Amino acid sequence: MSSPRSLGPRYSSFGEKKRSQNGERAWWMAGQKSILTPEFLITMSSSIRNRLLEFFGLRANVVALLVAIVVIGSGEELWMRFIPKYLEVLGAGALVIGLYDGLKTLLGAVYAYPGGIIDDAWGPRRALAFFTGLSIAGYGLVFAVPHWGAVLAATFLFLAWSSLSLPATFSLVGKNLAPEKYGMGIAVQSIIRRVPVMVGPVLGGALMDRLGFRRGVRIAVLVSAALAAVAILVQRRISSDARGARAPSPRIGAAFREFSPELRHLLLSDILVRFCERIPFAWVVIYAMAQPGIGAQQFGLLTTLEVTTAIVCFIPVAYLSDRYGREAFVVATFVFFTLFPLFLLEAESAAWLAAAFVVRGLKEFGEPARKALIIHYSSGPRQGQIIGAYYLARDLTVAPGALLGAWLWHLGPRMNFAGAFLCGVLGTISYVFVLWRRRARPARPSIG
Known part of the structure; x- marks a missing residue:
């Protein structure tokens, strides 16, 4: 039988080995307790938070803008998507509805360039508050005068926020984030814009189904005005020096001349694809609600399905496009734009309508990549003006698409x-x- 010494020089007995193991375990646990201090946990939590903020591009000015977007959008989405139907209820004919849609596109174009100038001159804080105030005035006119003529007149005011502020939302991304984060910055902004779209049309549709279109729209407009007033307070948190370097004097000709060849090519294709979107845009709600079992609330649910589909795509696609190049994702989004009216051709049931709205959501697949390319191509001291000029050229050209859509609808x-x-x-x-021709040439530095 072995003596206790035969167990090895370290342990003279089994009991001593057990006590040593217990001591080592106690020492390890004491070390863990010394590591898991409140200070360590706070530091670790702060590190994770900073990594997430960096990954999503959430700088202070950008966060303030995102909050304002959510607040204003939550009010506008209660009623704004139902305006074509509201005009019909107020006695407007097909041409008036088409005129509203064309006016909306036209103002989106015309307002973009002066919006960039105002942002450069005043800075985002004052400019965004001014745009929001104009929108509140438009809400007031829609509430006070329930007539289709008043709605058309108010369009010049209540579109101020969404149209005039567009260059500011792009330039804030360009000035606060590195180029390799442009796609992510736009993706987060796109998600935030669509959060109200997921809820607003459903609540607004339920309100109108319950109270009727006339009364329901007027109450929704009051809520929208109150939320916009709150947004002005939020916008005050944007730093007053966020405008950056002083921009050159506004000259639209110079802005167009500074378009790079890549930006011109993107603009041409974007115009054609936006005709694809604009021609049926005002008529989708009327066509859908003409189908059996589709009321205002059901249309709101279809819109929620569309937006949910888009949101699921944004972050992974933005990450991949920032990492591997953006052009392929722009091609994909153009394909989905094209497929949406094709699906509508067969959408004579609720199931087909649901499939069509999923495709409509997928058309946002490459939108962060497309907008990131616009920011990249327009970088420089005149960035706000170039972005505004891009949307001016695109939307002015596409504006007649609404009237073309009205004529085709008559057919x-x-x-x-x-x-x-x-x-x-x-x-x-x-x-x-154009992409094929560009890549067939000698290699050039990557723009993605």
Whole structure:
């Protein structure tokens, strides 16, 4: 039988080995307790928080802007998507509805460039508050005068926020984030814009189903005005020096001349694809609500389905496009733009409508990549003006698409949707062709 010494020089007995193991375990646990101090946990939590903020591009000025976007959007989405139907209820004909849609596109174009100038001159804080105040005035006119003529007049005011502020939202990303984070910055902004779209149309549709379109819209407009007033307070948190370096004097000709060849090519394809979107845009709500079982609330649910689909795509696609290049994702989004009217051609049931709205959500697949390319191509001291000029050229050209859509609608919904599909095909092919020609040339530095 072995003596206790035969167990080895370290342990003279089993009891001593056990006591040593217990001591080592106690020493390890004491070390863990010394590590898991409140100070260590706070430091670790702060490190994780900072990494998340950096990953999503959430700088202080950007966060203030995002909060304002959510607050204003939560009010506008209660009623703004129902305006074509509201105009119809107020006695407007098809041409008036088409005129509203064209006016909305036209103002989106015309307002973008002066919005960039005002942002450069005043800085984001004062400019955004001014734009919000104009929108509140428009809400007041819609509430006070329930007539389609008043709604058209108010359009010049209540579109101020969404249209005039566009260059500011882009330039804030460009000035606060590194180029390799542009896609992520735009993706987060796109998600935040769509959070109200997921809820607002459902609540607004329920309100109108319960109270009727006239009364329901007026109450929704009051809520919108109150939320916009809150947004002005939020916008005051944007730093007063966020405008950066002083921009050159506003000269629209100079802004167009500074377009790079890549930006011009993107603009041409974007115009054709936006015709695909604009031709059926005002008529989608009327077409959908004409189907059996589809009321205002059900249309709101379809809109929620669309927005949810888009939101699921934004972050992973933005990460991949920032990392591996953006052009392929722009091609994908143009394809989905093109497919939406094709699906509407067959959407004669709730199931087909749901599928069509999923495709409509997927058309946002590459939007962060497209907008990141615009920011990249427009970088420089005149960035706000170039971005505004881009949207001025695009939306001024596309504005007649609403009237074209009204004319095609008179010929029948299928003619409207087929015409839109054709425009989408042309836009997608032109962009792919330009990319193919560019890559067939000698290698150039990556822009992605």
